[in-house]
Amino acid sequence: MGKILVIGAGGVGSVAVHKMAMNADIFSEITLASRRVAKCDAIAESVLARTGVTIATAEVDADDVDATSALIERVKPDLVCNLALPYQDLNIMDACLRTGVHYMDTANYEPRDEAKFEYGWQWAYHDRFKEAGLMALLGSGFDPGVTSVFASYIKKHLLDRIDTLDILDCNGGDHGQHFATNFNPEINIREVTAPSRHWADGQWVEGPALSHKQTFDFEAVGEKNMYLMYHEELESLAKHYPEIKRIRFWMTFGDAYLKHLEVLQNVGMTRIDPVMYEGREIIPLQFLKAVLPEPSSLGETTKGKTNIGDIATGSKDGQDKTVYVYNICDHEEAYAETGNQAVSYTTGVPAMIGAAMILTGKWTGQGVFNMEQFDPDPYMDMLNKHGLPWQVKELDAPLAF
Structure with a gap:
């Protein structure tokens, strides 16, 4: 149904792409990218062994908006699922705006040099996403999510x-x-x-x-x-x-x-x-x-x-x-x-479900949104069906x- 680019190959990214591969009716093509492509390749091998689904892998420095934009242009996904570090949220959002692609993450932005995490930086992108006709869904993990x-x-x-x-x-x-x-x-x-x-x-x-x-x-x-x-x-x-x-x-x-x-x-x-x-x-x-x-x-x-x-x-x-x-x-x-252990699982499964809400059109909108702004019922239904x-x-x- 939709092509997705997942950025981030930690435990959460691993769980998310495993669960996406188990739902091939929703996720028709999956690409996993990270700063170290070897981590992506190892996850891809596990996905293939466990699900029989082949996913693509790529190397990208998510701090580099130009490089991330170039990857998005090459993959041409319907949605970018950001499971990288929260320091990189704004750069990936910029790349999505530049390439005209929907955005989703699991944790809000925080600067590297200050232990301060708040939504203000990302909420400030609302008008830009709205004017571009794009949707950004923030915080589709467990908490937040x-x-x-x-x-x-x-x-x-x-x-x-x-x-x-x-x-x-x-x-x-x-x-x-x-x-x-x-x-x-x-x-x-x-x-x-x-x-x-x-x-x-x-x-x-x-x-x-x-x-x-x-x-x-x-x-x-x-x-x-x-x-x-x-x-x-x-x-x-x-x-x-x-x-x-x-x-x-x-x-x-x-x-x-x-x-x-x-x-x-x-x-x-x-x-x-x-x-x-x-x-x-x-x-x-x-x-x-x-x-x-x-x-x-x-x-x-x-x-x-x-x-x-x-x-x-x-x-x-x-x-x-x-x-x-x-x-x-x-x-x-x-x-x-x-x-992967349950802390990664309880974040990776909701990331898959949030992406599914966007790709299936269950949740729609133009601008930047938090989870509680949408109908909970289809999301809650998928939690029951997919391991949580x-x-x-x-x-x-x-x-x-």
């Missing part, structure tokens, strides 16, 4: 009015390493060490990183400490659902992870400003990324489950209600299907602070 679709599903079907929304992200997996991150270490550590931030009564409330925690009993995982954090979907949900009084994001971390992170911060290894070493500048966090395990290498040893979802309070037919919409994903099952089934529960009480 599915959690925003869960919110729109809750608003459409479960509650007449949403008062509070809490997004809970629990990774109960164990990879056997002393310290490793389940997705790009540089991005992960920048997120975790940023100040906490949540939306309350029409304004942002900030606090120190990891300063608020509570324990929650996650189905299929058990009790875990979860910490209040800032995450980008809070910004778009606050914009598009102004009636919600409070929106928060929580993520679980084990004590060992936090102790390692504290030590790394204390000795300066999480810095993103350059330091001189043997006559040349290096970025400590980028060096740390180089010595930590590659996240895509953790799939074979990771066991356990993830549990990610939304808890919303509000009213339905005049009655106060608390509802919980969530997904449980098994690391070992994800690895058996795609060769969701559940709905009514809770007796809302989440405490």
Whole structure:
């Protein structure tokens, strides 16, 4: 039905193209591109072995708008699916505008030299995409992505009015390493060490990183400490659902992870400003990324489950209600299907579904859009059919602070 160019050959890109190949009725031609074509070729071999589908590969520096534009002109895709680093979002959007192709990503832009991720830079492209008759879909991962679709599903079907929304992200997996991150270490550590931030009564409330925690009993995982954090979907949900009084994001971390992170911060290894070493500048966090395990290498040893979802309070037919919409994903099952662990799987599958929404015309528009701006039903239906089934529960009480 449509040709797609996927840029980015990490774990998420691997999952996405595996799942695209399993849906050849939607994705008629798939090209996977990355700075290192050897990574693309290895994924292509796995896709062929697992699905029987041959995908094309290419080499591209996504920081180079000219090179990316030339690749798009050569491949002539209907959609560019950006699964590269969020630093590269704007360059790839520029290339899409230059070549007249729809755009999609899973994480919002952030500059390399500042740990600040917000939608403002990409929302500023709205008029340009609208005038070009093109669509840009932002954040079709799990969080952001599915959690925003869960919110729109809750608003459409479960509650007449949403008062509070809490997004809970629990990774109960164990990879056997002393310290490793389940997705790009540089991005992960920048997120975790940023100040906490949540939306309350029409304004942002900030606090120190990891300063608020509570324990929650996650189905299929058990009790875990979860910490209040800032995450980008809070910004778009606050914009598009102004009636919600409070929106928060929580993520679980084990004590060992936090102790390692504290030590790394204390000795300066999480810095993103350059330091001189043997006559040349290096970025400590980028060096740390180089010595930590590659996240895509953790799939074979990771066991356990993830549990990610939304808890919303509000009213339905005049009655106060608390509802919980969530997904449980098994690391070992994800690895058996795609060769990647569940953190990559829970982002790569939604990337495939977001691309499918565009290519099938289920979601259409001209300009730059966030996930919660579209009908959740076809997306939710595909989640159930393609490996991320969701559940709905009514809770007796809302989440405490």
